[in-house]
Amino acid sequence: MSDFQIKYYRIHLGHGTHTARDGGEVIFRAYIEVGGFQQNGAQKAVKIFFLGEESRIPPKAGYRAGDDDWLYAPMEEMPVYIDLLRNEKPTWIRVDINDAANTRLMTVWEEAGEGE
Numbered sequence: 001m002s003d004f005q006i007k008y009y010r011i012h013l014g015h016g017t018h019t020a021r022d023g024g025e026v027i028f029r030a031y032i033e034v035g036g037f038q039q040n041g042a043q044k045a046v047k048i049f050f051l052g053e054e055s056r057i058p059p060k061a062g063y064r065a066g067d068d069d070w071l072y073a074p075m076e077e078m079p080v081y082i083d084l085l086r087n088e089k090p091t092w093i094r095v096d097i098n099d100a101a102n103t104r105l106m107t108v109w110e111e112a113g114e115g116e
Contacts, residue, residue: 004044006091006105007036011082020072027055029075034085034093046093050075069095071103081105 010033020026028049035045045068051057057072073081084091088107096102 002038002044003092003094004038005036006034006085006093009034009085024056026051026072028052028072030078032078032081032085036093045069046071046095048073048081050078071095 031049048071
């Protein structure tokens, strides 16, 4: 499991396929690449693939492709990810390729009622 602060992102729209870690085919409708730096200064990149109803989220919910991690989420969650990336700062991502419940996008603590 690793955490890193997101410094940049890029949105890709369009269908595609690839083979998941468990060998099953994944059909995605779009993905977001995020990149930044871990606490030790190492550069890190993650691709978050958004899947339509025709595809299932793989059981491990993640895959390590070289130094990059691939994560999966339902397509209907994509607007929430984009909103966080565009409007919150700083934004962090926690990656656990073995446990989807430990993988998340997150912000730092904010004061309640700050008026955003």
